[in-house]
Amino acid sequence: MRDPFPATARGQRPQRLxxxxxxxxxxxxxxxxxxxxxAYVMIVTSFKSMGEIRSAQIFSLPxxxxxxxxxxxxxxxxxxxxxxxxxxxxxxxVKITVxxxxxxVLLGAVTxxxxxxxxxxxxxxxxxxxxxxxxxxxxxxxxxxxxxxxALGLYNSLAGIVLVHVVFGLPxxxxxxxxxxxxxxxxxxxxxxVDGAGFWRIFYALMLPLSLPMLVVAGLMQMTxxxxxxxxxxxxxxxxxxxxxxxxNNIVTTTTGQREYNVHMAATVLTALVPLVAYFxxxxxxxxxxxxxxxxx
Amino acid sequence: xxxxxxxxxxxxxxxxxxxxxxxxLEIAAGEFLVLLGPSGCGKSTLLNAIxxxxxxxxxxxxxxxxxxxxxxPKDRGIGMVFQSYALYPNMNVEKNLSFGLQVAGxxxxxxxxxxxxxxxxxxxxxYLQRRPAALSGGQRQRVAIGRALVRDVDIFLFxxxxxxxxxxxxxxxxxxxxxLHQELGSTMIYVTHDQVEAMTLADRIAIMRDGVIQQLxxxxxxxHRPANLFVAGFIGxxxxxxxxxxxxxxxxxxxxxxxxxxxxxxxxAPQSAEERAVIAGLRPEQIVLGTASGLPxxxxxxxxxxxxxxxxxxxxxxxxGVFSLRMPGDFAGAVGDSVTLGLDLANASYFDSASGKRx
Ligand SMILES: Nc1ncnc2c1ncn2[C@@H]1O[C@H](COP(=O)(O)OP(=O)(O)OP(=O)(O)O)[C@@H](O)[C@H]1O
Ligand SMILES: [Mg+2]
Numbered sequence: 001m002r003d004p005f006p007a008t009a010r011g012q013r014p015q016r017l018x019x020x021x022x023x024x025x026x027x028x029x030x031x032x033x034x035x036x037x038x039a040y041v042m043i044v045t046s047f048k049s050m051g052e053i054r055s056a057q058i059f060s061l062p063x064x065x066x067x068x069x070x071x072x073x074x075x076x077x078x079x080x081x082x083x084x085x086x087x088x089x090x091x092x093x094v095k096i097t098v099x100x101x102x103x104x105v106l107l108g109a110v111t112x113x114x115x116x117x118x119x120x121x122x123x124x125x126x127x128x129x130x131x132x133x134x135x136x137x138x139x140x141x142x143x144x145x146x147x148x149x150x151a152l153g154l155y156n157s158l159a160g161i162v163l164v165h166v167v168f169g170l171p172x173x174x175x176x177x178x179x180x181x182x183x184x185x186x187x188x189x190x191x192x193x194v195d196g197a198g199f200w201r202i203f204y205a206l207m208l209p210l211s212l213p214m215l216v217v218a219g220l221m222q223m224t225x226x227x228x229x230x231x232x233x234x235x236x237x238x239x240x241x242x243x244x245x246x247x248x249n250n251i252v253t254t255t256t257g258q259r260e261y262n263v264h265m266a267a268t269v270l271t272a273l274v275p276l277v278a279y280f281x282x283x284x285x286x287x288x289x290x291x292x293x294x295x296x297x
Numbered sequence: 298x299x300x301x302x303x304x305x306x307x308x309x310x311x312x313x314x315x316x317x318x319x320x321x322l323e324i325a326a327g328e329f330l331v332l333l334g335p336s337g338c339g340k341s342t343l344l345n346a347i348x349x350x351x352x353x354x355x356x357x358x359x360x361x362x363x364x365x366x367x368x369x370p371k372d373r374g375i376g377m378v379f380q381s382y383a384l385y386p387n388m389n390v391e392k393n394l395s396f397g398l399q400v401a402g403x404x405x406x407x408x409x410x411x412x413x414x415x416x417x418x419x420x421x422x423x424y425l426q427r428r429p430a431a432l433s434g435g436q437r438q439r440v441a442i443g444r445a446l447v448r449d450v451d452i453f454l455f456x457x458x459x460x461x462x463x464x465x466x467x468x469x470x471x472x473x474x475x476x477l478h479q480e481l482g483s484t485m486i487y488v489t490h491d492q493v494e495a496m497t498l499a500d501r502i503a504i505m506r507d508g509v510i511q512q513l514x515x516x517x518x519x520x521h522r523p524a525n526l527f528v529a530g531f532i533g534x535x536x537x538x539x540x541x542x543x544x545x546x547x548x549x550x551x552x553x554x555x556x557x558x559x560x561x562x563x564x565x566a567p568q569s570a571e572e573r574a575v576i577a578g579l580r581p582e583q584i585v586l587g588t589a590s591g592l593p594x595x596x597x598x599x600x601x602x603x604x605x606x607x608x609x610x611x612x613x614x615x616x617x618g619v620f621s622l623r624m625p626g627d628f629a630g631a632v633g634d635s636v637t638l639g640l641d642l643a644n645a646s647y648f649d650s651a652s653g654k655r656x
Binding site for chain 1: 345348349350369370371375376377379380381382383384385386387396397400401444445448
């Protein structure tokens with residue numbers, strides 16, 4: 001045992017490298033490598049010529065920084081007979097992700113707010129149902145959903161796929177916001193009611209500004225989820241609105257001629273780029289004490 | 298214009314448990330009423346019901362001439378100060394004050410005028426542009442009061458507004474609230490479990506226990522003539538000294554018999570034609586030191602001396618228990634001194650042993 005009260009103790013405590021600490025760092029390093037290595041391989045491969053790739057040294061750096069495969073992946077890679085690259089899919093994905101993310105997050109905020117503060121009759125039951133609904137695999141809903149969108153005349157349309165994403169996103173966003181609002185002191189809500197504010201006023205003047213961190217988190221989760229979605233896009237979007245993931249798949253699985261690994265890698269990185277950038281940009285919003293000062297401190 | 302508030306056979310419950318049952322309370326226009334009681338007795342519940350923030354399960358609430366039982370909070374003409382301040386954290390002080398006025402659709406210059414006036418009354422001008430997070434506890438408290446003040450309401454509801462402040466600030470704000478009431482003359486309902494606040498602020502105090510009013514009277518009456526043992530024990534610090542014994546009639550006179558001895562009661566004390574068990578309650582100032590007073594006395598020993606500044610609390614041990622006395626601040630004595638304690642039985646309170654009710 002180390003002496004807990006050394007007579008020479010003074011000032012800052014010295015950092016010691018214990019075995020536990022070394023183990024922890026080793027684990028973190030391995031975990032980081034596990035995720036970074038494939039990314040590294042993909043990126044270097046996307047710059048290599050087919051000749052270089054065939055030399056089978058997957059970890060080696062490319063001989064030169066050749067962006068042409070990225071350009072090809074973006075605008076002229078072939079999926080079947082269509083040779084437009086992933087760019088069409090990119091814009092389709094933007095058109096799907098932006099409205100679906102905004103709608104599902106805002107609607108989730110409203111429902112979470114209503115469940116937390118207004119507690120309509122049966123709200124506990126409703127919340128339980130929503131929570132359970134969020135855990136049922138969505139494949140189960142696929143066929144009923146097809147019939148429902150068809151009945152609404154929205155099957156195979158942009159509006160249809162957006163609606164489907166919003167519906168499947170709502171349980172999660174509602175859950176997130178309800179729990180977030182449950183931590184806000186109810187007196188805040190009561191004070192606003194005494195001040196005369198109604199349902200919507202309290203929501204947009206008070207609760208929405210207070211939920212900035214949750215809006216970012218929920219927005220990010222929804223955006224990533226919807227951007228990465230493959231199944232729903234394939235089933236509901238229709239030929240003209242296929243999202244980037246589906247088109248990426250079509251490009252990678254097109255089997256005419258040789259497999260252009262460099263182009264495929266570039267297309268894949270392009271597809272993954274959007275959620276990646278979003279995470280980097282929004283990181284600073286995560287830790288923020290927004291309610292500080294509302295109650296006695 | 299001050300308005301009266303009237304609660305008529307009000308019942309409030311959470312789920313199946315009733316917190317308040319068949320509750321009646323008439324509050325006069327311009328009155329300062331304090332709801333006082335131990336934690337969990339239903340004070341906040343009642344205040345929330347008056348504000349319209351929770352539903353009644355039975356009964357009516359009237360404010361002035363209107364039955365507001367089903368009215369929204371905003372239609373009741375009330376302002377409320379919450380125990381936890383509940384300032385809007387995303388708005389600065391000015392916005393916190395003006396929010397209610399904006400919601401009501403008031404003209405901009407009128408809003409500015411009112412905010413200015415309120416800020417002046419509460420000395421908040423230097424902080425108008427600050428967020429609540431950048432204010433001290435006392436400043437936050439004043440903003441919370443200002444938010445109710447700015448709307449020119451008829452009725453103010455305060456839910457333990459000073460409970461989390463330090464002693465000095467508490468005294469200052471207590472005086473400010475008192476002044477405010479004198480200036481505005483509005484009806485004020487004030488919840489607290491601090492008896493000093495209750496005694497100093499109230500026109501009348503309603504002492505509650507388990508959702509039932511034990512006594513509703515002026516502070517003076519409550520202190521000097523507590524209606525039952527609960528009130529007697531709840532009000533006053535240190536608590537009333539209780540001596541159990543019996544009233545014994547003898548030769549046309551009534552005697553109080555206890556372990557301390559048997560004493561003749563003066564005519565002003567309760568009389569009884571038959572023997573009955575009672576508990577006599579004596580405030581610390583109703584027990585005196587020494588035999589010079591001519592009061593019936595008994596022997597005791599000083600066990601603790603608490604110097605409070607203006608006065609000194611003396612704890613004395615007698616054979617039958619511990620008694621507290623209030624002595625002047627310059628009291629000179631030592632622990633272990635043998636003393637004689639005299640009982641001011643004429644001014645003491647007497648309670649029925651079985652029911653605890655005042656005789
Ligand atoms: N939301 C609730 N659900 C169930 N019971 C509740 C709820 N709120 C309060 N109660 C109960 O109602 C009773 C009265 O509560 P209330 O908040 O009115 O007490 P209080 O007198 O204000 O106490 P304090 O002085 O501690 O603030 C308590 O027994 C409490 O447990
Ligand atoms: Mg309370």
